[in-house]
Amino acid sequence: MKTKTEIFIELWIEARTRFTNPLTTITTADLKKKLLPAQNSVGFFNQAYW
Numbered sequence: 338m339k340t341k342t343e344i345f346i347e348l349w350i351e352a353r354t355r356f357t358n359p360l361t362t363i364t365t366a367d368l369k370k371k372l373l374p375a376q377n378s379v380g381f382f383n384q385a386y387w
Contacts, residue, residue, distance in 0.1 A: 339347075
């Protein structure tokens with residue numbers, strides 16, 4: 338059975354990979370996109386690349 342620390346580290350590595358890989362292909366136009374009515378674009382970033 339995994340410890341909480343092991344689970345956390347695995348999740349952190351997965352999240353970092355998911356947000357780091359698309360950074361090489363993101364465009365300026367992508368940064369302006371939003372998921373309405375949200376005020377930030379992180380939701381778009383999550384949906385656009387998975």
